[in-house]
Amino acid sequence: MSSTTTSPSVSPFQLFLMRFKREKLAIAAGITLLIMILMALFAPLLLSHGPNDFDYNRILMPPSPENWVGTDIYGRDLFTRLVYGARVSLTVGFLSVTIGALVGSFIGILAAYRGGWLDSIVMRAADVLFAFPSFLLAIAIVAVLGGGIMNVIIAIAIFSAPTFARITRSSALSVLNSQFVRAATTMGASHSRIMFVHILPSTISGILVYFTMRVGTSVLTAASLSFLGMGAQPPSPEWGAMLASSRDFIAVDGYMYLTLYPGLCIFLTVLCCNVLGDGLRTALDPK
């Protein structure tokens, strides 16, 4: 946001909008995500069934006009379950990354502003955590806390925080010596005012890009954990849990639709987050 190349008549935000309009693919991804979120929110209004309404006369039906993506072994409509599953998956994705982002950025700004031993400790700790693939960390945390969707959210929040801390710290450091921060210090602004009113806004763009991409990763991680039996448990329509129950039919030809669609939902969500994040980065940081 400290861009100096802008002409005075255009605000940084308008400049961002102008650049973002050129990222057609990212806009499409954003709209897709928005539709998914709206469908998840208004699921009861859009669908005639609940996610766990069973119909033993219609078990394991392949995709048809009545059941768009088929029914499962209890005769539950899979499309209904996928839409309700989006509620679980998107909630986990957004909530966990939001917690991670809040905690991480707070630590990052504090580390940059205070410097010294606090900075060293935070960054060394982040280095150690970075040496590990996040999925293994998530399993380790779930091994300590036990399974369940709440613990998955906590696990993802914990391993997201260090990256947010690092991103926020580096962009905070880059404005720490800028004139507006010095001016605020000279005028006697309090530490918290300098950190959160003056420094925080200039770190937002980095956080935003990473946040978007991280939501995708977090949906993926949560689904993996549920698939392995450590996250959401049946009969929850969470996508990973749905895939786990589809495994019973894995060795039988003709039931691929059970596996195909929950996975496609995960894939689509993660893809949209990655493409949107990429577009945001291009628009915010044109290099």
Added chain:
Amino acid sequence: MPQYILKRLMGTLGVMLVIAILAFFFVHMLPGDPVRMIAGEDATLQEMEILRQKLGLNLPLHQQFYLFMVNLLQLDFGTSLISGDAVYDVLSHRYVLTAKLTLVSLWFIPAGIILGVVAATHKSRFLDRACMVFSVSGISVPEFWFGLILIQIFAVKLQWFNPTGFQSLADLTLPAITVGMMGTAVIARFTRSAFLDVLSENYIQTARAKGVKRFNVTYVHALRNAMLPIITVIGLQIGFILSGSIVVETIFGLPGLGSLLIESVVARDHPVVQTLLLLYSFHFVMINFVVDVLYTVINPQVRLK
């Protein structure tokens, strides 16, 4: 050079110590009394006391840690709560398969580099677009789902492979494809951007102006310099392959370390989980160390800093 390696080795040992401390506290962080967990719900107080002494959990914390480290250095990781066998024996059984899967999955390195170079040398043309679509899809695809779909197409429908289990190396084909997918995608993307950066450098222009053959410019002048950042990413991706194998082994029913980890977490077999976390961490740290050393071999500037 030896000095630099020694310095890095000390740093690596430091990180290992931190990890050992974390692993030590792993049992202490479990909610509730670990002895109650290990002994089971119906154990008597007396039995629990005996177990507590046997595990050394009645000692002061620093003595417990000392014992833990001594045992660790002697490769004594305790006994599995489920099978009752020594954790070391349980692990060594499973280690070989995961090592094989990881080695076979390294196909992603040449594949990713080739894709990235092809994309960069065809910038903004069809091949570039195709490579990048593949790359962003590869990063977004859930590994466990991709594996399940591969099983249904190539093992169930076409019957080219066994759907699950491990009899011969051929059974590792589908798992290796699944594990390597994401690595290929990440490396392709990274190679492309590193390569494009290098191609715009002056020395590439000079080489071209001198009349060096196109092939030589691309693969001798550019690739070597572009390799520096790529190597770091390859190192990270090998780590991710190890963690990717956790899910993939489970799907394909391969009795390796990854499926053991999942079984042990679900069964709350804490000594096995603790040792596996240590073992995985050890591998990641060692990979990072090797990458750092390789880096200095290729780029002497790093040594001088």
